Amino acid sequence: MFSSIRNFLQRHKRKFIITGAVFGSLYLLMSYAQKRLREWQEKEAKKFFDMTRKKQHFESTERTCNQTILTLSKIVSESILSILNTDEIVQKLQDNTDSKLTLWEQMKIMIFTRICVLVYALTILNVTLRVQLNIIGGYLYRDSMHEDDPLIDSGLQAKYLSLCHHFVGPGVEDLVRQIEKAVKRVVEPISLKKKITLQEVEQVFWSVQTILCTDTNNGDPVKKMVHYLVGHTEVTEAKFDTIVKETMDILESDEVMSVTMAAVSSNFSTVVDEVATLFASKWVPTKKNHLEVLEDHVVTNGALKLGGSTDPFVDVNKVEMHFVKLLPVVNELITKKSNNIPDLITHHLTLNEKLKVLGANIYEVFSNI
Numbered sequence: 001m002f003s004s005i006r007n008f009l010q011r012h013k014r015k016f017i018i019t020g021a022v023f024g025s026l027y028l029l030m031s032y033a034q035k036r037l038r039e040w041q042e043k044e045a046k047k048f049f050d051m052t053r054k055k056q057h058f059e060s061t062e063r064t065c066n067q068t069i070l071t072l073s074k075i076v077s078e079s080i081l082s083i084l085n086t087d088e089i090v091q092k093l094q095d096n097t098d099s100k101l102t103l104w105e106q107m108k109i110m111i112f113t114r115i116c117v118l119v120y121a122l123t124i125l126n127v128t129l130r131v132q133l134n135i136i137g138g139y140l141y142r143d144s145m146h147e148d149d150p151l152i153d154s155g156l157q158a159k160y161l162s163l164c165h166h167f168v169g170p171g172v173e174d175l176v177r178q179i180e181k182a183v184k185r186v187v188e189p190i191s192l193k194k195k196i197t198l199q200e201v202e203q204v205f206w207s208v209q210t211i212l213c214t215d216t217n218n219g220d221p222v223k224k225m226v227h228y229l230v231g232h233t234e235v236t237e238a239k240f241d242t243i244v245k246e247t248m249d250i251l252e253s254d255e256v257m258s259v260t261m262a263a264v265s266s267n268f269s270t271v272v273d274e275v276a277t278l279f280a281s282k283w284v285p286t287k288k289n290h291l292e293v294l295e296d297h298v299v300t301n302g303a304l305k306l307g308g309s310t311d312p313f314v315d316v317n318k319v320e321m322h323f324v325k326l327l328p329v330v331n332e333l334i335t336k337k338s339n340n341i342p343d344l345i346t347h348h349l350t351l352n353e354k355l356k357v358l359g360a361n362i363y364e365v366f367s368n369i
Contacts, residue, residue, distance in 0.1 A: 054141060058363055061137030065359065066350050069129050072168065076121050077342035079172050084114045086331060104192055104324060111331050113183045116208050117176050118334070118342055119267045120221050121167075124175075126349040127260050127358075128164060128229050131250050134359040135243065136160065138366025152239065160243055163229050171228040178218045182211040195320040198272070198279050205268045222260045225251045250362065259354045266352070267345045274341060278329050279316040 089107050093100060136157055143150045152160075186207045190196070213220050219227075226248050233244065250256055334341050349355065 054367065057141050057144075058137065058360070061133060061363060062356075062359070064137075065130055065133040068133065069126055069350060070346060072125060072129065072164065073122055073342070073346040076125055076168055076172060077118060077346075079168065080114065080117050080121060080176065081335070083173065083176050084110050084117070086110055086114075101192075104327070105188075107331075108187055108190070108192065108323070108327055109180070109184055111327055111334075112187050112204060112208070113176070113180045114334055115271055115330075115341065116179045116183055116205070117172075118345060119264060119271065120179065120212075121172055121175055122342065122345045122349060123260060123263045123267060124221065124225050124228060125164070125167065126346075126352075126355065127256065127263070128167070128225055128251065130355055130359045131247060131256070131362060132161060132164065132229075134362040135247060135250075135366050138363045138368075139243075141363075141367040152243070156237070156240055156243070159240060163233060163244075166233075167228040175221060175228075178215070178221065179208070179212065182208045182215070185211060190323055192322075192324040194323050196323045196326060197318075197320055198276055198316050201275055201326075202268075202272045205272065209264065209268065222257060222264065223252075225256075225260070246366075256358065259358055262354065263349060263352055267348065270344055270348055271341055274333050274344065275330060276316045278326070278333070279319040279321060 086107060089103050089110070093103050093107075136152070139152045140157075143152065186204055190204075213222075218224075229251065230244055230248060
């Protein structure tokens with residue numbers, strides 16, 4: 001029996017060797033494949049964890065950024081309204097002084113200067129803070145992943161973020177002086193008795209913007225963002241010098257300039273939309289037969305509209321207001337308690353998609369350094 005088994009094994013020895021080699025190879029391949037699969041799964045899990053952690057950190061940075069912008073925007077707006085204070089002029093006008101014409105001339109310059117400074121100052125503040133906080137956010141995330149080689153400490157972080165304090169004070173004062181000159185060139189020739197349209201109000205803002213864009217003496221405020229942020233700073237520390245130079249490169253880049261100019265133009269459009277509501281609210285029929293409301297229909301310029309609404313469509317571009325009557329109501333748009341122009345501008349800036357994308361791109365770059 002044993003001899004027959006031995007003979008069988010000898011006759012099929014080659015087959016057993018080949019079969020064993022095949023099954024051994026398959027076992028080794030399966031073991032290797034399982035090992036590689038575990039490594040891939042661990043790598044993907046780590047990648048997913050890192051992405052989730054990074055997303056959460058970026059979202060936290062965004063919340064901090066928006067909250068900081070809202071807080072400092074309030075301070076900047078109050079600073080602007082304090083420098084360009086119309087209360088004293090309003091009080092003198094109410095006191096029936098003899099120099100009413102002079103006071104109204106001052107008033108019209110001050111009101112339009114207020115609006116233009118608010119647009120530029122809040123936009124510049126939003127852009128510079130978003131750039132700064134996303135640079136810091138990127139550095140902090142990178143440091144959290146490489147704790148043995150930190151790029152930035154708390155002292156450097158505080159010093160860097162304090163750069164914007166200059167703009168809140170002296171920077172805003174410089175901006176007021178520059179914009180006031182541009183506003184005077186545009187608004188002074190407009191007579192207080194002139195009947196003005198919404199399109200002419202819009203043209204005032206675009207003219208001021210054009211003058212500032214081509215200001216060869218003081219420079220375009222948008223292109224001076226670096227000056228407002230770091231023009232006053234003495235840099236003595238190597239790491240601080242590095243982060244300041246990186247910030248300057250970003251603020252002077254074509255992409256940031258383009259996004260900032262687009263935000264400025266968008267904010268002026270927001271202001272014009274608010275002024276448009278004033279023209280619509282001040283509209284009255286110009287002719288007796290322009291609007292006749294009957295029981296169940298409306299007659300408009302002789303045309304019968306059955307079931308018509310008592311609220312007719314108003315083409316605000318055709319409405320005119322005396323310039324002197326427009327000034328107080330425009331000023332009220334700036335100073336009213338809620339939905340005022342400073343708050344609307346800040347709200348639109350925090351929701352601006354281009355600024356959000358800019359911040360996300362900056363964060364991504366600096367978190368991977």
